[in-house]
Amino acid sequence: MIEFEVQDMTCKHCEATITKAIKDVAADAVVDIDLATHTVRVGGVANADRIEAAIRDAGYSPVERP
Template sequence: MLQFEVNDMTCGHCVGAVTAAVKRVAPEAVVAIDLPQHCVRVEGVCDAGAVELAIREAGYSPSRKA
């Protein structure tokens, strides 16, 4: 599982935008977002770089969590 902290994700619109961005690069991914914790979890994907880039291109600032 990949996990990112996305502190500039603040509302339901942000959740939708981040989910859509991840699904564009990894349609098979399972995306779980904890908005109060600013946490994005992605399962079923190996390429963390592609997911991180997709989130950045959607206008957000992800940082990878261990």
């Protein structure tokens, strides 16, 4: 499981945009988003850099959590 903090994710539209961006680069990814904690968890993928780039390209500022 890869986890990111995305502080500039604030609403359901953000959630949908980020989910779509991730699915566009990793169709089999399992995406779990918690708006209250600004957390994006992605399972079923191994390349954190690719997922982070997809979130960035969608206009957000992800920070990978250890």
